[in-house]
Amino acid sequence: MSNKFIGYKPSRYDLSNSKIDGKHSYLLEYYNKALAIDDEVIIGEELKKCLSNLIDDLDNQNYYYDCSDAELRIEFIETFIKHTKSPFNGKPFILELWEKAVIEAFYSFKRSKNGLRRFKKLILLVARKNGKSTFCAALCFTEFMIGNAGSDIICSSNDDAQANLIFEEIASMKEMFDPKDKRTHKNLKGIFNLRNKSTIKKLSDKTRNKEGRNIEFAILDESHEMKDNVIAKSIEQSQSIKDEPIFINITTEGFVDDGYLDKELKYAREVLRGDREDDTLLAWLYTMDNEIEVYQDELSWKKANPSLGTVKKWDYLRDQLRKAQADKAERVFTLSKDFNFKQNNAEAWLMEKDIENSLTYDIEDFRGCIGIGATDLSETTDLTSAKVLIMRPKDKTKYFLQHYFICETKVDEGSNEDKKNYLEWAKQGYITICPGNEVDYSEIVAWYVSLYKKYQIWVFKVGYDRWNAKSYVKEMEDYGFDNEKIPQDYKNMSTAMKMLEADLKSGCVNYNQNPIDKWCLKNTACKVDQYGQIMPMKVQGIENKRIDGAVTMIIAYATYDRFRKEYQDVMR
Secondary structure, X not given: OOHHHOOOOOOOEEOOOOEEOOEEOHHHHHHHHHHHOOOOOOOOHHHHHHHHHHHHHOOOOOXXXXXXXXXXXXXXXXXXXXXXXXXXXXXXXXOOHHHHHHHHHHHHEEEOOOOOEOOOEEEEEOOOOOOHHHHHHHHHHHHHHHOOOOOEEEEEEOOHHHHHHHHHHHHHHHHHHOOOOOOXXXXXXXXXXXXXXXXXXXXXXXXXXXOOOOEEEEEEEOHHHOOOXXXXXXXXHXXXXXXXXXXXXXXXXXXXXXXXXXXXXXXXXXXXXXXXXXXOEEEEEOOOOOOHHHHHOHHHHHHOOOOEOOOEOHHHHHHHHHHHOOOHHHHHHHHHHOOOOOOOOOOEOOOHHHHOOOOOOOHHHHOOOEEEEEEEOOOXXXXXXXXXXXXXXXXXXXXXXXXXXXXXXXXXXXXHHHHHHXXXXXXXXXXXXXXXXXXXXXXXXXXXXXHHHHHOOEEEEEXXXXXXXXXXXXXXXHOOOOEEXXXXXXXXXXXXXXXXXXXXXXXXXXXXXXHHHHHHHHHEEEEEOOOOOEEEEEHHHOOOOOOHHHHHHHHHHHHHHHOHHHHHHHOO
């Protein structure tokens, strides 16, 4: 860069008319509409802080404001790029005001001492279905065509499939722009600009040889799924020799605790507040101010959804919130993905009213019945739980027979309160305390056998988790029980857990007021993954809060779900 930039003064701007040096500014227009509190632009406090900082920096002697790079990219996108997905396929790519403001802010601040672009990294946190991936694909293709010659451009994510989404979007844009491949070419290795020698390739956690690249422009998509910074670090290291690299992290909030995104957002918020100095980072965060406004003010939804009404549909969000109010997993997922709330997966799964009911039964009522068994085999520190789920024709209620087991050592080593509870429960016949430091699995088998000997209650199938089950399964098989593995993972637990939740809310689960069942249900949290699947975990991760009884209920539901027709054919 020429030395003519040294000592350059900030551009003069007219905030009220959204002009800088007499030219219209999308950044100032966006800022003014946000301040006007009209229905078009509504933003949260974090983005307000970001915009306020940027406006203040227009008077900062360290920078000057030159919109020419931003204007060139906006013009290219709106002139030459077309949408590739329904319902906009083939239509010109007309940028939203917020997208123009982001581009302008990122590209226009230049350093007074050397004229280099100020920002090197953008964190764009925006709720799903607002067109963020398509926006970044368009920006990526623009850099590919009119950016620095010989640029290595990377589409990256935690896995191949996600990294491929933006890559294929760019490829589709390329085909519309250059259908005869006169200027560009695509093969299995990447997309290539035949004239300026720039390339676009994919990078994911499975990519070999992540190091040794020379990346000019990188998109990191859905970083909320990343547990560590391996991919991001590889990108940043490869850009270390560049004067004006670009690293754009686009994401929604997610469910990985203390992962890469958590650390990035913590750092970004420190920069926003002025607690940490980093003038190369632009943190553009579309977040709500509180959860209450989500339910009380529909217009506030725009704080996390800047394309609401143009790309994302109002009715879609209304429908999602209706589902969220009836289902914990839906609530966690919707608040995270549609409103960018970081959800604590260790929150209680059920409300008190969902657990408490007045239902009881007499076991004699089930004499001669056929049930579904379920066993959660413990480690030395946990309870072991065995249950039988019984259903009867023309009765929507699901009945649970249950018994618990715990080793003597665990009772003795527990807190005074825990020890008191276990001894009381043992006295009442709810739990068996096994001598020594481990549960005798023969006691569990004997309980199932006793149900048949005393009440002729036979178990059609017995679900069990994988933990330390070999000797237990062998002994169960010796007595003629048919066992079924039910691993404790999202795939096997999610549907069953949702079924149990719905039945508990409907008041059609009768566990005969068993106090350990109640305790375990209250201790159970709902862990949600990025696909909306759920599985149980302990509330707040507290070790002495047992959830084994709830887990066994879920195993029973999962077993029933697998053999629903067969069981309904034999139940009586």
